Amino acid sequence: MLQLNYRDARPIYEQVKDGLRRLIITGAIKAGDKLPSVRALSGSLAINPNTIQRAYEALEAEGYAYTVAGKGSFAAVPEDVSDGRREELLEKLKSAVQELRYLGMTTEEICEILKKEEDER
Amino acid sequence: MLQLNYRDARPIYEQVKDGLRRLIITGAIKAGDKLPSVRALSGSLAINPNTIQRAYEALEAEGYAYTVAGKGSFAAVPEDVSDGRREELLEKLKSAVQELRYLGMTTEEICEILKKEEDER
Amino acid sequence: MLQLNYRDARPIYEQVKDGLRRLIITGAIKAGDKLPSVRALSGSLAINPNTIQRAYEALEAEGYAYTVAGKGSFAAVPEDVSDGRREELLEKLKSAVQELRYLGMTTEEICEILKKEEDER
Amino acid sequence: MLQLNYRDARPIYEQVKDGLRRLIITGAIKAGDKLPSVRALSGSLAINPNTIQRAYEALEAEGYAYTVAGKGSFAAVPEDVSDGRREELLEKLKSAVQELRYLGMTTEEICEILKKEEDER
DNA sequence: GTGGTCTAGACCACG
């Protein structure tokens, strides 16, 4: 369900967070769906429960999930995603595009890639 | 010339690397130009030379600079930038766009932002 | 009558307690009025009766309600509210104001907010 | 320097966070000042370093402090305090005042208390 | 020396 890379410089909890977010974005987990319990995920990934919990906290801080103590964590609706995350994304987008332009791509070419990739969904 | 933010979570050497790359991308430093010496930068930024050295090594690994023994470091031409860096950028771009779409933006809106930002250059 | 928010970090019994207190404070339930029975509330909110029971006990400890064996629970008069609750409120008030002042608000501005909010009742 | 109450229902890390925030608000720690290191505070309070670190993370999330890895944590300026914290405070203020009014205090009396308390500073 | 991460294992509140 989730792929971890221990050789990656990114901390485990962040990889878990990003993986869960990806599942939500791609629709594999829909708004309101229950995320796997901390214990279950820590078991299946062979990771300490504290590390998983940290990932869930970070995901909640971004607005992609909410937690009900004693019940579990659930996927939130897109509208609940934090503004900070939105700004972060736009910043990431712009800096990538700016560098790609330096490397020779035109804005048009980049948009073409985005459209083609959209159709492949 | 370079702005460091100690409050930023990124390590200093990475901020130096990103700062130098930005100077190259924006054209402030042109291909073939000599980059400031490790000693000069470490002095003007009040930073340990080892930290600067590390930034230069990282920048060279990306292909944005090359070092001539006894001469110093110089900005490389865009064609020398590593394929790894290119793939990394495209990956960054796609994941940001995919998430922005989940958050309600259309590909058209995203392209509009990119075009508008290009004009502001 | 009462709104529960499962996404709220506060435990359910506390939300029930706060909700009932709010009904009393706003005058929706007047002093001497009978509060809904544990069974009735647990039914309409689809919540375990033990949870409701706990909320009633907490409300009674604050002095906002009293229980008559075999009759049910009733809203108390303001004079019966415990001194502990009063001190707690004043402490909450002062600490909030002190912090708001640190953040740049003057005592006058704060009082203005309170007066305006009072008129809106 | 900080008082902890193990009998309190509030978690330790929250008590530490609130205590540090209080030191900043009262001016005992000024903007830019270095907060005690995680290890130093954990030693003087006889608390696990992980718990202290959690308090620092929470304080940073509120905007009252920022952390420089390898250097330490520092008090931020009031302008950096998050909007969320500001809203939280106003909400806390209003609910306390509303209940105090039910208990017989007028808005004028409350403002008097605030003004008197301000003079005592 | 500093913060950042991770593990192992424990106890508690909640419903």
Next chain:
DNA sequence: GTGGTCTAGACCACA
């Protein structure tokens, strides 16, 4: 059974 908190102890990156 669930998440929330805490402890003890360890290793790493950074400057």
